[in-house]
């Protein structure tokens with residue numbers, strides 16, 4: 001049983017609901033600077049660093065870490081640790097990264113050892129159940145960046161249940177530098193591949209733009225339920241969202257999937273949210289109440305909202321979260337003269353924005369987002 005949880009989040013009585021909401025909103029951090037945790041050695045978190053990361057996650061369901069050491073130091077830190085199993089795993093990650101960059105293994109400048117650290121942070125926080133997709137490699141690492149080649153997938157479009165061989169990737173929108181609307185990762189996945197958490201690590205920021213905005217879905221649930229309890233309830237219908245089957249040449253790459261926006265995850269007991277603002281490849285229920293609920297949720301995400309956090313990651317920073325609702329602004333790697341260049345982008349003038357992502361089937365553990373039991 002989850003600490004403090006008396007009943008399913010979406011069917012709490014008013015008293016329990018008020019207690020849950022009060023607890024969460026009091027502890028939620030609205031200043032991005034309060035969400036940052038400096039990490040001295042990603043290969044070996046200190047007790048304080050680990051506790052701090054988990055504390056922020058218990059407040060917001062997300063946290064921003066930042067490597068607190070330079071490139072030379074991180075090499076030394078890695079060598080110092082000499083943890084053989086982790087070393088093996090990192091080497092696999094490096095091979096994947098090198099493969100995607102088309103680099104030789106000797107090119108340490110573009111494939112620094114610092115890229116190994118984030119996977120170790122995940123492991124030390126208990127994230128071990130990684131989920132692959134057609135663009136990911138060993139250790140299920142995906143490089144999220146603008147791709148000009150035909151074999152590229154939009155991060156929201158891949159057919160999660162499909163075989164990954166012989167798929168015509170031209171059917172899917174390539175990763176672009178365009179804005180990505182509000183969504184949770186893997187909203188189109190069946191319950192077999194449910195994404196409960198992910199890490200997004202920045203190797204290189206864009207020259208301009210490319211900021212992420214995040215909001216804990218529980219905050220949106222509270223606002224929606226307070227505005228009209230029927231709206232919140234409408235979005236718990238098990239067939240409110242339908243992802244149509246994905247068929248190519250008479251082959252079914254993905255069966256139709258239906259699900260709620262908000263529901264209690266039977267595996268964890270926590271509130272789970274599936275959401276996207278995309279209009280393509282999704283069918284919503286069309287009754288009046290559902291449409292009003294979706295419009296209200298859309299407005300909550302679009303308008304000024306105290307619970308939204310905007311973060312522009314720079315090299316060596318990353319986000320770890322329990323799959324919160326997030327979006328990305330457009331970006332450009334064009335090094336034109338402008339005063340609007342992102343902090344940290346000056347070192348990346350000859351390269352493109354590149355983030356690394358690993359999705360997981362398990363939540364971050366020990367995150368008590370419900371009030372303690374009396």
Ligand SMILES: [Fe+2]
Nearest residue numbers: 155184185326
């Ligand atoms: Fe995403």
